[in-house]
Amino acid sequence: MPTPHLETVKMDELDCWRIRHNGAEVLVAQQGAHVFSYQPADAKPVIWPNDKAVFKQGKGIRTGVPVCWPWFGVFERNPQSVKAMRQSDQPAGAHGFARTAIWTLVGVQDNRVELALIAPAGGFPGWPHQVDLNMSLLLDEQLHIRLTSHNRGTDTVTISQALHSYFAVSDVRNVQVEGLDGLDYIDTADGWATKKQSGLLHFTAETDRIYLDTPAQLNIVDKDWQRRIQLTSEGSKSTVIWNPWTERAKAFDDMADDGWQGMLCIETANVLDDAVVLAPGASHTMGVSIANLPV
Numbered sequence: 001m002p003t004p005h006l007e008t009v010k011m012d013e014l015d016c017w018r019i020r021h022n023g024a025e026v027l028v029a030q031q032g033a034h035v036f037s038y039q040p041a042d043a044k045p046v047i048w049p050n051d052k053a054v055f056k057q058g059k060g061i062r063t064g065v066p067v068c069w070p071w072f073g074v075f076e077r078n079p080q081s082v083k084a085m086r087q088s089d090q091p092a093g094a095h096g097f098a099r100t101a102i103w104t105l106v107g108v109q110d111n112r113v114e115l116a117l118i119a120p121a122g123g124f125p126g127w128p129h130q131v132d133l134n135m136s137l138l139l140d141e142q143l144h145i146r147l148t149s150h151n152r153g154t155d156t157v158t159i160s161q162a163l164h165s166y167f168a169v170s171d172v173r174n175v176q177v178e179g180l181d182g183l184d185y186i187d188t189a190d191g192w193a194t195k196k197q198s199g200l201l202h203f204t205a206e207t208d209r210i211y212l213d214t215p216a217q218l219n220i221v222d223k224d225w226q227r228r229i230q231l232t233s234e235g236s237k238s239t240v241i242w243n244p245w246t247e248r249a250k251a252f253d254d255m256a257d258d259g260w261q262g263m264l265c266i267e268t269a270n271v272l273d274d275a276v277v278l279a280p281g282a283s284h285t286m287g288v289s290i291a292n293l294p295v
């Protein structure tokens with residue numbers, strides 16, 4: 001039963017919950033187990049407040065933390081081992097089906113909420129595997145998001161996935177990302193060329209990159225807002241960093257033309273060679289803890 005820390009709210013077509021703890025607040029939609037707001041006490045929002053986001057059944061929400069699963073991004077760009085899991089003649093939607101599936105609330109305990117997406121008998125439509133998902137949201141001084149995949153079936157299953165987080169920034173042109181220096185990345189906005197990061201990452205154009213062998217901690221340093229968003233990941237060695245910039249933003253009907261300026265996606269991931277292989281009975285947890293700290 002819900003405790004006083006949890007309340008139900010409706011956002012247009014979607015059923016959602018509000019979690020409160022010591023002045024901090026998180027909003028999560030049942031569709032997709034999708035966190036779409038994180039407001040620490042007495043601070044600016046950590047999640048990008050996209051006033052054009054739509055809350056419709058069957059449509060992804062363009063902000064917060066979409067759950068990309070059991071493949072990431074454009075299906076055809078996934079490793080063969082991930083693609084082989086799908087059995088369907090229908091076009092595969094970007095980022096898989098978990099982000100628009102209806103999850104079940106399975107536990108509420110003070111400042112922790114758990115949601116699950118249980119594989120039906122025979123698996124999901126077009127993806128016939130018995131892999132259950134559990135999402136744990138814990139709100140203390142940080143927001144801790146943990147996504148566990150549990151293979152209950154008898155075949156080995158390979159997935160790619162991401163917690164596709166949209167963060168609020170003062171202006172993406174003025175922030176920097178710490179923690180990537182010296183890493184190889186795939187520049188998907190430049191023909192999937194492999195490149196090497198030198199120094200802090202800053203933004204001057206459309207950015208769509210997959211960083212490889214990423215460390216557990218990354219920081220968005222936002223001097224104008226005098227804050228650092230610290231991301232501490234687990235179970236992930238790849239990170240996707242995305243900003244659509246001017247032209248791609250205009251093509252989205254759920255983003256203002258200048259919306260790209262106030263957002264930055266840093267996506268805790270398991271993609272490409274970091275895809276997750278789940279033997280029968282095995283579980284894997286990918287998570288991120290999000291902290292709002294002074295610069």
Ligand SMILES: O=P(O)(O)OC[C@H]1O[C@H](O)[C@H](O)[C@@H](O)[C@@H]1O
Nearest residue numbers: 060073094095208240241242265
């Ligand atoms: O529009 P969506 O399906 O939500 O995807 C939004 C973005 O997600 C990721 O960051 C990908 O790397 C981008 O290429 C993609 O454009």
